[in-house]
Amino acid sequence: MSSTVQFAYRPDLDLFTARWLSLTSGSTERGEYEALLRAPEALGTPHWLLDVRRRPTTTPEAARWVTTDWLPRAAALLRPARLRLAFLVPPVRAENLRADPALHAIMSAAYAPGHPFDLRTFTDEGAAVAWLLGQLE
Template structure:
């Protein structure tokens, strides 16, 4: 099912895994609407294991990263309580490099990865590793 033309949602009951995949390049201006759509997706309800495949998204801006990590993520986690949200971002290697080398983005992401949040967050460039982490098979 898709709430927007650029994002496809799926639920795998065998893995208890919600997946959102961006199917085409979208503009940064659609980020908030797309993420809000994730919170409404029936496939996302009831499972705390979320894989967001953003490999086709453009490089993230600091403002977008800050909004996702400080606004959207806490709301997504609250929606799933008492379960703990475990969210894996699947990113293109160029995006992973950008997250590591841009000082402002690195600061935003390090704050989001820090303990004490009501969610667990990791970024991956390999889907198999992301799924293994979501299912607790990889730390």
């Protein structure tokens, strides 16, 4: 596990959380995401909250890799359960995901039905957890 990412499992909510604790460069991002796939805390539940509020704004290349390469592999590890993943982002990053045409297209495709996972982005942790637990659509 990377020292810049903290993993936790909440058995009371059946929820895995990964929190980036400091700003990291894009060069470590793939390694950190790969570490999530090996975390025993993650493999015990299909409900994942990734708190990326301390990460820099993503690039289209990084977003494409996460949504088309990493997420399908994460979902495959959890079958037959269905991965439900919430990204917790700062408001400026949420706005960037909406305003940048390339990022918007990548994320819209990832949110669409037909994937082996459910994905949403939130700026409020309570709403993210409620969605993960099926209390909010």
